[in-house]
Amino acid sequence: MLNRVILIGRLTADPELRYTNNGTAVASFTLAVDRMRSNSNGERQTDFINIVVWNKLAELVSQYLQKGRMAAVDGRLQIRTYENRDGQRVRVAEVVAEGVRFLDRGEGNQSAKSASAAPPVKNNTSPAPSKQPDFGPYDDPFADDLPPGFEEDLPF
Amino acid sequence: MLNRVILIGRLTADPELRYTNNGTAVASFTLAVDRMRSNSNGERQTDFINIVVWNKLAELVSQYLQKGRMAAVDGRLQIRTYENRDGQRVRVAEVVAEGVRFLDRGEGNQSAKSASAAPPVKNNTSPAPSKQPDFGPYDDPFADDLPPGFEEDLPF
Amino acid sequence: MLNRVILIGRLTADPELRYTNNGTAVASFTLAVDRMRSNSNGERQTDFINIVVWNKLAELVSQYLQKGRMAAVDGRLQIRTYENRDGQRVRVAEVVAEGVRFLDRGEGNQSAKSASAAPPVKNNTSPAPSKQPDFGPYDDPFADDLPPGFEEDLPF
Amino acid sequence: MLNRVILIGRLTADPELRYTNNGTAVASFTLAVDRMRSNSNGERQTDFINIVVWNKLAELVSQYLQKGRMAAVDGRLQIRTYENRDGQRVRVAEVVAEGVRFLDRGEGNQSAKSASAAPPVKNNTSPAPSKQPDFGPYDDPFADDLPPGFEEDLPF
DNA sequence: TTTT
DNA sequence: TTTT
Numbered sequence: 001m002l003n004r005v006i007l008i009g010r011l012t013a014d015p016e017l018r019y020t021n022n023g024t025a026v027a028s029f030t031l032a033v034d035r036m037r038s039n040s041n042g043e044r045q046t047d048f049i050n051i052v053v054w055n056k057l058a059e060l061v062s063q064y065l066q067k068g069r070m071a072a073v074d075g076r077l078q079i080r081t082y083e084n085r086d087g088q089r090v091r092v093a094e095v096v097a098e099g100v101r102f103l104d105r106g107e108g109n110q111s112a113k114s115a116s117a118a119p120p121v122k123n124n125t126s127p128a129p130s131k132q133p134d135f136g137p138y139d140d141p142f143a144d145d146l147p148p149g150f151e152e153d154l155p156f
Numbered sequence: 157m158l159n160r161v162i163l164i165g166r167l168t169a170d171p172e173l174r175y176t177n178n179g180t181a182v183a184s185f186t187l188a189v190d191r192m193r194s195n196s197n198g199e200r201q202t203d204f205i206n207i208v209v210w211n212k213l214a215e216l217v218s219q220y221l222q223k224g225r226m227a228a229v230d231g232r233l234q235i236r237t238y239e240n241r242d243g244q245r246v247r248v249a250e251v252v253a254e255g256v257r258f259l260d261r262g263e264g265n266q267s268a269k270s271a272s273a274a275p276p277v278k279n280n281t282s283p284a285p286s287k288q289p290d291f292g293p294y295d296d297p298f299a300d301d302l303p304p305g306f307e308e309d310l311p312f
Numbered sequence: 313m314l315n316r317v318i319l320i321g322r323l324t325a326d327p328e329l330r331y332t333n334n335g336t337a338v339a340s341f342t343l344a345v346d347r348m349r350s351n352s353n354g355e356r357q358t359d360f361i362n363i364v365v366w367n368k369l370a371e372l373v374s375q376y377l378q379k380g381r382m383a384a385v386d387g388r389l390q391i392r393t394y395e396n397r398d399g400q401r402v403r404v405a406e407v408v409a410e411g412v413r414f415l416d417r418g419e420g421n422q423s424a425k426s427a428s429a430a431p432p433v434k435n436n437t438s439p440a441p442s443k444q445p446d447f448g449p450y451d452d453p454f455a456d457d458l459p460p461g462f463e464e465d466l467p468f
Numbered sequence: 469m470l471n472r473v474i475l476i477g478r479l480t481a482d483p484e485l486r487y488t489n490n491g492t493a494v495a496s497f498t499l500a501v502d503r504m505r506s507n508s509n510g511e512r513q514t515d516f517i518n519i520v521v522w523n524k525l526a527e528l529v530s531q532y533l534q535k536g537r538m539a540a541v542d543g544r545l546q547i548r549t550y551e552n553r554d555g556q557r558v559r560v561a562e563v564v565a566e567g568v569r570f571l572d573r574g575e576g577n578q579s580a581k582s583a584s585a586a587p588p589v590k591n592n593t594s595p596a597p598s599k600q601p602d603f604g605p606y607d608d609p610f611a612d613d614l615p616p617g618f619e620e621d622l623p624f
Numbered sequence: 625t626t627t628t
Numbered sequence: 629t630t631t632t
Contacts, residue, residue, distance in 0.1 A: 001164045001189045002384050002413055003203065004318060005233060006474045008158035008540055008569060012630040032631035033157045035232070047159065047235045048630060068631060070571070072314050072476055072540070076191070077161060077233060079203045079249070093235070093249030101314055101476060103538070103571055158540050158569055160474060162318045164384055164413060226415070228320055228384070228470050257320060257470055259382070259415055313501045314476035315515065317545060320469045345469045347544070359471065359547045388503070389473060389545060391515045391561070405547070405561030480626040500627035516626060536627060 003076040005095050007049060008103070009033035010070050015053075017062035027058035028094075029065065031073060050094040051075070061100055070103040159232040161251050163205060164259070165189035166226050171209075173218035183214035184250075185221065187229060206250040207231070217256055226259040315388040317407050319361060320415070321345035322382050327365075329374035339370035340406075341377065343385060362406040363387070373412055382415040471544040473563050475517060476571065477501035478538050483521075485530035495526035496562075497533065499541060518562040519543070529568055542567040 009031035017027045033047045051073055053061050065071055075097040084090050165187035173183045189203045207229055209217050221227060231253040240246050321343035329339045345359045363385055365373050377383060387409040396402050477499035485495045501515045519541055521529050533539060543565040552558050 001191070002162060002228070002318065002386060002411070003164075003189050003191060004162045004316070004386060006158060006160045006314070006316060007233070008571075010631040030630065033159050034632085035157070035159060046631075047233065049233060049235060070632085072158070074314060074316060077163070077203065077205060077249075077251075079205060091249075093233075093247075095233070099314070103476075158474065158542060158567070160472070160542060162470070162472060164415075230470060230472060255470070259320075313503070314474060314540070315501050315503060316474045318470060318472045319545070320471075345471050347469070347471060359545065361545060361547060384470070389475070389515065389517060389561075389563070391517060403561075405545075405559075407545070478627040498626065502628085514627080538628085 005073070005075055005077050007031055007033055007051075007073045007095065008070065009049070009073075011065055011067050012048060013067045015062045015065055017058060025055055025058040027053045027062045029061070031071065050092070051097050052078075052094050053097045053100060057097065057100060061097075064102055065100075072101040072103055073097045074099040074101075161229070161231050161233050163187055163189055163207075163229045163251065164226065165205070165229075167221055167223050168204060169223045171218045171221055173214060181211055181214040183209045183218045185217070187227065206248070207253050208234075208250050209253045209256060213253065213256060217253075220258055221256075228257040228259055229253045230255040230257075317385070317387050317389050319343055319345055319363075319385045319407065320382065321361070321385075323377055323379050324360060325379045327374045327377055329370060337367055337370040339365045339374045341373070343383065343407075362404070363409050364390075364406050365409045365412065369409065369412060373409075376414055377412075384411075384413040384415055385409045386411040386413075473541070473543055473545050475499055475501055475519075475541045475563065476538065477517070477541075479533055479535050480516060481535045483530045483533055485526060493523055493526040495521045495530045497529070499539065518560070519565050520546075520562050521565045521568060525565065525568060529565075532570055533568075538571040540569040540571055541565045542569075 012030040012032050015027045015029040017025060019025055029051050031049045031051055033049055035045050035047065073095060075095045078094055078096050080092045080094065082090055082092070168186040168188050171183045171185040173181060175181055185207050187205045187207055189205055191201050191203065229251060231251045234250055234252050236248045236250065238246055238248070324342040324344050327339045327341040329337060331337055341363050343361045343363055345361055347357050347359065385407060387407045390406055390408050392404045392406065394402055394404070480498040480500050483495045483497040485493060487493055497519050499517045499519055501517055503513050503515065541563060543563045546562055546564050548560045548562065550558055550560070
């Protein structure tokens with residue numbers, strides 16, 4: 001069936017990058033998404049939405065996104081259910097991002113990145129890139145589906 | 157910020173219609189949204205996603221949708237937090253539907269509707285409608301924004 | 313950048329399946345998408361939107377969709393510009409479908425399919441399938457990105 | 469039916485604000501939306517997509533957006549058909565924006581605004597605002613649908 | 625006709 | 629648990 005979610009918001013913290021037993025990269029972060037409520041005037045509401053990213057995109061995200069930065073996420077809503085330590089069934093909603101677009105350049109809390117308490121999941125041996133990557137972080141995940149000479153030989 | 161969700165799925169049960177203290181109608185139901193997992197071949201995964209609908213649309217939904225029927229939902233993802241009876245903070249994710257489109261006619265479990273254990277929230281005094289309403293259930297919520305004579309006097 | 317379009321509508325005609333010089337399958341059809349206009353009451357407006365589909369999905373679409381059938385399309389909006397026979401530059405808007413979901417079963421004009429004047433692009437040697445394919449037509453194009461044992465070894 | 473489009477791109481020029489005979493404000497602009505093509509490596513493709521905005525939002529857009537600025541648009545795809553001066557039937561695709569979010573602050577070509585050749589459609593008598601409006605430009609168009617005391621009296 |  |  002159809003399941004699509006598009007969000008724009010700011011990271012509440014640096015992304016966390018981990019690896020599954022199979023060595024698959026998976027990053028997670030929370031997006032603060034504001035919404036307007038016109039009735040109770042001025043009242044600002046925020047949804048804190050958990051995002052999960054896999055594979056190559058996970059590594060890009062953990063390299064280029066930090067706390068406070070704005071991002072657009074295109075993905076699908078997923079409800080995961082698991083048993084917690086008390087044996088209770090817990091439902092977790094998260095958006096599995098299929099595309100992520102970085103929307104501002106370093107206006108976020110730059111220092112927050114190095115403040116991360118987590119083990120050095122990020123590849124600090126290579127110096128931090130000084131600018132956005134040339135290959136856009138939002139590699140159209142469908143692009144591979146396009147035939148080599150798209151415009152040239154459209155049969156109509 | 158931007159927050160948009162589009163889903164197609166089937167109702168796991170009849171919608172529940174309630175009213176707030178202010179007399180505002182609010183309906184809720186769960187949508188079973190299948191997804192394909194190409195790796196573990198044939199494995200079918202389903203996300204059960206809670207939907208909330210307000211006002212006039214809530215009443216339409218509770219009138220025309222039943223368990224098993226297919227629907228498209230256009231809305232936004234909302235994370236609600238509350239304390240449960242054990243004093244624990246619980247996060248609930250739900251999609252607030254701004255538009256709902258009914259996608260099949262009565263192929264769902266028709267009798268399930270009357271099996272609802274809830275108090276008679278539905279208006280059973282008026283006989284059930286035998287066909288779809290003429291006014292589409294998916295009233296474009298933005299349509300009011302359009303000026304009266306749209307095409308006629310476009311200034312370009 | 314972000315570019316996403318989600319539509320539900322009905323096919324105005326059978327899809328046309330062609331092949332590029334490279335042998336890539338490409339199907340095209342038009343979706344009639346109704347919209348409500350609440351002001352000029354009752355007035356029904358329809359947008360006729362051209363859809364393009366590539367590769368395996370193109371063949372699925374041309375096999376299972378016909379004139380009159382309802383479908384959901386998930387894709388991106390593309391503006392193509394070309395010179396017509398009069399040397400005029402023409403802009404064409406079309407939605408490149410990345411996912412297509414078939415929303416009703418054969419209630420459309422079944423016979424219209426065989427009325428297609430095009431060369432036999434459809435595989436008529438194999439008998440027409442009597443039911444929906446078991447593999448859903450809306451193969452999540454991202455599913456391959458998911459790691460083999462998703463739930464089992466999530467590192468959080 | 470369902471018709472939703474979400475775009476992120478940059479304005480190719482200042483928005484043009486006009487008024488219908490009825491005095492309804494309508495703004496239009498073009499969004500340059502890049503896309504990646506992974507096959508023909510490095511090749512950058514751009515779709516130039518026309519956006520139309522009505523009413524209050526039209527005036528906000530013409531006040532706060534200029535050439536080069538980045539914006540997110542949430543709306544629907546509309547196909548308008550008209551006869552041109554040569555009597556030819558022309559199809560125009562445009563996205564009717566229901567929500568617009570301004571995504572960067574003044575990094576675009578600021579001076580371009582005053583370079584507009586159009587008659588003074590913008591209210592130049594009041595000095596240009598030095599910062600974003602406090603009321604977000606992306607007023608959720610559905611917000612009015614929410615009941616006054618949403619969270620307080622949810623009946624479940 | 626086009627934006628970074 | 630939270631971002632500007």
